[in-house]
Amino acid sequence: MIEQLSVPTRVAVLGANGRMGAEAVKAVEAASDLLLVAALGRGDSLDQLAASGAHIVVDLTVPESTEANVRYAVEHGMHAVVGTTGWDATRLAGLEALLAENPETGVLIAPNFALGSVLASAFAAKASKYFESVEIIELHHPEKVDAPSGTAVRTAQLIAAERKAADVPPSPDATTSELAGARGCDVEGVRVHSVRLRGLVAHQEVLLGGPGEQLTLRHDSFDRASFMPGVLLGVRNVAAHPGLTVGLDGYLDLGL
Ligand SMILES: NC(=O)C1=CN([C@@H]2O[C@H](COP(=O)(O)OP(=O)(O)OC[C@H]3O[C@@H](n4cnc5c(N)ncnc54)[C@H](OP(=O)(O)O)[C@@H]3O)[C@@H](O)[C@H]2O)C=CC1
Ligand SMILES: O=C(O)C1=N[C@H](C(=O)O)C[C@H](O)C1
Numbered sequence: 503m504i505e506q507l508s509v510p511t512r513v514a515v516l517g518a519n520g521r522m523g524a525e526a527v528k529a530v531e532a533a534s535d536l537l538l539v540a541a542l543g544r545g546d547s548l549d550q551l552a553a554s555g556a557h558i559v560v561d562l563t564v565p566e567s568t569e570a571n572v573r574y575a576v577e578h579g580m581h582a583v584v585g586t587t588g589w590d591a592t593r594l595a596g597l598e599a600l601l602a603e604n605p606e607t608g609v610l611i612a613p614n615f616a617l618g619s620v621l622a623s624a625f626a627a628k629a630s631k632y633f634e635s636v637e638i639i640e641l642h643h644p645e646k647v648d649a650p651s652g653t654a655v656r657t658a659q660l661i662a663a664e665r666k667a668a669d670v671p672p673s674p675d676a677t678t679s680e681l682a683g684a685r686g687c688d689v690e691g692v693r694v695h696s697v698r699l700r701g702l703v704a705h706q707e708v709l710l711g712g713p714g715e716q717l718t719l720r721h722d723s724f725d726r727a728s729f730m731p732g733v734l735l736g737v738r739n740v741a742a743h744p745g746l747t748v749g750l751d752g753y754l755d756l757g758l
């Protein structure tokens with residue numbers, strides 16, 4: 503009997519020397535259906551990506567470089583799975599325009615790859631229209647360069663969309679004087695508070711308040727291994743999702 507050998511998907515990791523990138527390299531190397539063909543860091547030329555023959559690029563770099571990396575991948579016919587933060591509306595619009603010219607290419611921008619975090623954000627958004635008040639607290643390791651976290655921004659946007667669709671008024675807040683930052687920052691009408699503390703990895707609480715009650719939805723990543731099933735899910739599915747997908751929930755059947 504002739505055994506059918508399937509061809510592994512060729513994967514390149516950008517930011518391979520970083521905290522997430524190093525973990526992603528290990529995860530790809532351990533997956534029998536994937537072949538790591540490049541592991542690139544800051545000093546490496548992007549031309550090594552094209553030369554590697556990668557089908558899929560995983561970007562886990564820094565907000566300043568992620569846009570150029572992803573645009574290079576798309577322009578060279580590679581799908582991209584992106585965990586790096588910094589994808590604001592202007593960058594996303596530019597990427598969508600580029601993808602319109604490359605309609606067979608898929609890009610996943612995933613603010614958080616941890617399945618529990620994706621679920622917690624989706625649950626929080628669904629619940630938020632039933633509560634008068636909502637605020638977000640995100641807590642991370644002190645090496646994190648951006649605040650608020652990409653996950654908190656995404657969660658706030660999902661919440662804002664649900665509340666807007668249901669005509670929920672803004673969260674009540676009588677504050678008329680404050681020290682700068684005391685009330686956190688405003689993301690589409692949702693207050694977000696950022697904590698940076700030694701010992702933490704990545705954590706978030708969504709606080710939902712109504713008369714006489716509170717619902718708290720908390721997610722904790724205690725280890726960066728928590729992100730790897732989501733990275734691999736993205737890598738295995740991105741080619742089947744041409745165009746731009748924001749949020750790993752786009753590849754899941756949450757039924758919400
Ligand atoms: N979506 C998710 O689930 C998660 C997302 N993140 C996000 O991923 C990103 C990376 O996080 P983290 O690993 O903690 O950060 P690190 O700072 O540990 O890693 C980033 C790495 O990218 C490298 N780098 C910088 N520019 C380039 C470039 N142009 N090409 C290739 N490599 C480059 C850096 O090199 P050098 O050290 O030389 O600067 C560094 O090694 C952040 O935006 C973070 O918010 C983090 C965790 C989970
Ligand atoms: O920098 C991190 O560590 C993380 N970054 C992402 C974010 O900004 O949301 C995802 C996760 O929170 C960890």
